[in-house]
Amino acid sequence: MTSITLHPGDNRASLRRLIARGVRVHSVVTDPPYGLVSIQKRFGKEGAAPARREKNDGSFARLSGGFMGRKWDGTGIERDPEFWKLIYDILLPGGYVFAFSGSRTGHWQACAMEMAGFVMHPMHGWCFGSGFPKASNAERAIDAHRCVRPGRHYESALPRDPRPDDHVCDSCEEGDYWEGWGYGTQTQKPALEPIYLGQKPFSEKNGAANLLKHGVGAMNIDGCRVNGRNGRHPSNLILDGSPDVVALFPYTKSGSPGVMRKGVNDGACYGAESRAAGTQMTGFGDEGSAARFFHQFPLTDEDYAHAIAAGVIGEDRGAPLIYHGKAGKLDRAGGAHPTVKPIALMQNLIRHITPPGGIVLDPFAGSGTTAEAARREGFDCILMEAETEYVEFLERRFPEINEHNQKMLLSDEQLGDYSFTVCSISKRKGLNSYLSDLIGENVDLSDLM
Known part of the structure; x- marks a missing residue:
């Protein structure tokens, strides 16, 4: 068990x-x-003030x-x-x-x-x-950054978009140059x-x-x-195993199992010619999505x-x-x-x-x-x-x-030298209940800070 x-x-x-x-x-x-x-x-931007917080x-x-x-x-x-x-x-x-x-x-x-x-x-x-x-739309970002007129600065495909009607200005034309582009660490x-x-x-x-x-x-x-x-x-x-992933792999056929003939590569790769004659070669004789080669x-x-x-x-x-x-x-x-x-x-x-x-x-x-x-x-x-x-x-x-x-109840807290003494057993969960079986042992809390 x-x-x-x-x-x-x-x-x-x-x-x-x-x-x-x-x-x-x-x-x-x-x-x-x-x-x-x-x-x-x-780590903060260059020149940012240090963050003085507890334990920092x-x-x-x-x-x-x-x-x-x-x-x-x-x-x-x-x-x-x-x-x-x-x-x-x-x-x-x-x-x-x-x-x-x-x-x-x-x-x-x-x-x-x-x-x-x-x-x-x-x-x-x-x-x-x-x-x-989750990318930022480059075209829309430029329109919003350069155009002083509020509202929607692009041609929306949403018929019920609650924002104001489209409009075109010089800033919008600059944004058009970046149509279809995005940026950010989650662009792809x-x-x-x-x-x-x-x-x-x-x-x-x-x-x-x-x-x-x-x-x-x-x-x-x-x-x-x-x-x-x-x-x-x-x-x-x-x-x-999702359809989207399986669809990424091409349709392939696998060779059938065979025996290595001396000096002949029977479809195997990487060093087949150097193998001894009579070696059993791997093969499955199947076909389908190449996704079958992998665990799903x-x-x-x-x-x-x-x-x-x-x-x-x-x-x-x-x-x-x-x-x-x-x-x-x-x-x-x-x-x-x-x-x-x-x-x-x-x-x-x-x-x-x-x-x-x-x-x-x-x-x-x-x-x-x-x-x-x-x-x-x-x-x-x-x-x-x-x-x-x-x-x-x-x-x-x-x-x-x-x-x-076993759940421990801690007492005799010695904050000065960052140590606690475990002295009794309880079903109560305390701040340091993770010290579950250290009865009678001193624990250096500086390791935890």
């Missing part, structure tokens, strides 16, 4: 505590914050509230090499981490992971058809979300020795083949049901938005997280990098999709979550969590 444990509060404190106790995990599958704020919003020394001219004003998206933890070093330390040698990121900001995360010591494998991409652009239709794959290096002289010692370091290929164990080799492109994981009603219950999205779910970089129907419904990840997708990622009997870690648990996926795959899962609303939802979604975690 699998287990799910939850560590509320700052995941860095939880990671340090577990590492000090010798806890190690076999894989990490997580969806960190994407840091979707501009450089100016994050003025080093940032402005503090960001994060995407949609959410503080969890503006902390910068996903681009902090020190955070990824903690992930590195809790992984067994050879262990892998799958970490989602934003298509606009993911390079920061990838660099931080590499700086922490991870060997970076080719980026995986989740391709979806439900995203939409979002269709790809990166999933970075990092690996902690082997501690032994080769992969075989590392596998024998630590039981981790290889990928489950046969268990993750497209369309089953005898299907195609898994790739680093993953589709949502559409969002299901169950995925939406859990997201709605967690408050991630509203009842009016609209299209299954995946991209973080805009506010769409889901976002306007008041949800805290603008994304929904299919459980089947998370199952595939977990199965791909976690050995039998392994432990999966998700330091950004959110609504618990990783935990549910791990449970279905037969793996134990360790969750960490800082947001109270999600902690409470996780406890409702996975009742067994309370069997592994």
